[in-house]
Amino acid sequence: MRVLTFVRRNLVVIAGTLALGYLLLPNLVVLLYSFNKPVSRYNNTWQEFSTEAWSDPCGAPGICDSVGLSLQIGLLSTLAATALGTLAAFALARHRFRGRAGVNSLIFLPMAMPEVVMAASLGTLFLNMRIEFGFTTILIAHIMFCLSFVVVAVKARLAGMDPKLEEAARDLYAGPLQAFVRVTLPLALPGIAAGAMLSFALSLDDVIITQFNSGPSTITFPMFVWGASLKGVPVQVNVIGSAMFFIAVLLVMAGQLLGNGRARRKS
């Protein structure tokens, strides 16, 4: 009886904890197996505790090169997609021009299309244009699919913004550039940041499009893992995966703390 009452009172908390556990369980398994010392090439049965892989994360040949490449492509494609996508979102949200509705749905298309179709058609395009597969082709492909997400995120933010604010800025002696920098940009920033974060995450873990558009010497981290999974995943993959998870958690927490601190100081 008592147990039942407890469950009824804390139903939301229990359901929430279960859902969160469901979401994070894979990460825990990855973390756990990063401390494994497998006997075969396959790291899927628990043998013994070891910090060997953590002390030598670059131990598997080529793994750190692939992480470096992924980070490089992730940063560059995020920068380019965020800049282009923000401009496109402003054009779509603030200006009425011919073909606006068409552009709106075309922008959405890369998000809706199966990734493999886009990957294959891009590959065909590069092949026919005789562009050598490698860093550039991966970068172009990543910028392309990230763009839509940035446009959608920024546009949503702009839609909730009173256009009268820009008029007020102009009325208060701010020229077009000043009005943009002082009022429009700061207000659109959360949308831009969300788009950028999404871009980086998408670029960092993309396999399919990268697979179709990479050269023989450009192996990104997801491609490395994909390739390794056929012949045995080294423990270092678990180490780098766990490290990425912790870095992401730390960044989010830092952002939260910073935001809270600022809010408290202002009030």
Place this chain on the structure above:
Amino acid sequence: MSAEQAAGVTLTGISKTFGDFTAVQPMDLSIPQGSFFALLGASGCGKTTTLRMIAGLEQPTAGRVMLGDRDVTSLPPHRRPVNTVFQSYALFPHLSVQDNVAFGLRRRGKKQVHKEVEDVLELVELGPLARRKPAQLSGGQQQRVALARAIVNRPEVLLLDEPLGALDLKLRRQMQLELKRIQTEVGITFVHVTHDQEEAMTMADTIAVMNHGRVEQLGAPAELYESPGSAFVANFLGQSNLIAAEISAAEGDELVLRAGDTKLTLPRDRMRATSAASGTKVLAGIRPEKIAIRSRSDEAAVPEGHNRLTGTIKDASFTGVSTQYVVASPWCPELAVFAQNVESAAGLTPGAEVVLHWNPAHTFGLDGDQDADAGTGEDAL
């Protein structure tokens, strides 16, 4: 408007069309410097568009905008010494109250803004809230921040776009007095757009009544109220009884009108119709509070020379300070009469036969070719 009074804002032949919709018909308007000027009209009459053309947020299709003796027609909004208080306030949500207020000063390159910001927040009584964000303020406080943000720049002209529209009645009354006080204190020309005739009359020195993109009449509140120039103004500003009549004779300074078999007199200088020839159709107007009501049995007591109408009370409603009667007379189906509750009004109940009378000097005459109901009902908001 006297010639020696310097013009704060002059609009010459200004008009605005959006596609094939004409928001503002070509018009001339001169707003004296330092005055509290109201643009009054129903929604969609072009008053806000006119305001936005002064601010530079809208380019006029034709005509010129002058501030003082400077032509600013082609200047963008940020180069005009004009500030606006927007209807939605448009406070910058990411900036604190003091940064909102300092925005205009900083854009003009002022480094030391603290003193000025503090003073103006003092003026609008918001000093202690300087560090808050707009979202942490009530509607009335936000309104005052919007006002402070504009007047801190000491603009030549302050434009107010229905700034009190979002406030409740009590706060609105309070802010009306506050605005008037601040205007007297800072001495800036205020151009106030509103659809609330009472607000316009309380605050403004001069009112321009706008209708369908045109200025119907311009003048001091009392002047507009006492001698409206059109049926729209007569009905939109307060309430009017308009009786269809025609001119039957001219006697010295007075015109004699006939409405059915009733004779009404009207001072010649209160006749707005262009023609005063016999037979001209006119509307004879009288404000409800100018009419005295008496029981028919009491008719002998009506002063000599007063205009009089007979009728039957259709409805009487007691409102405290006054009683409002609706009287049906053969020549006008619904006459409104407001009687002060000074003496007891025995026998003045629905169905009673009454005589209405008033001093002919209060009558005003309008052109008979217009719709006597213009400016009432839906038209008037």
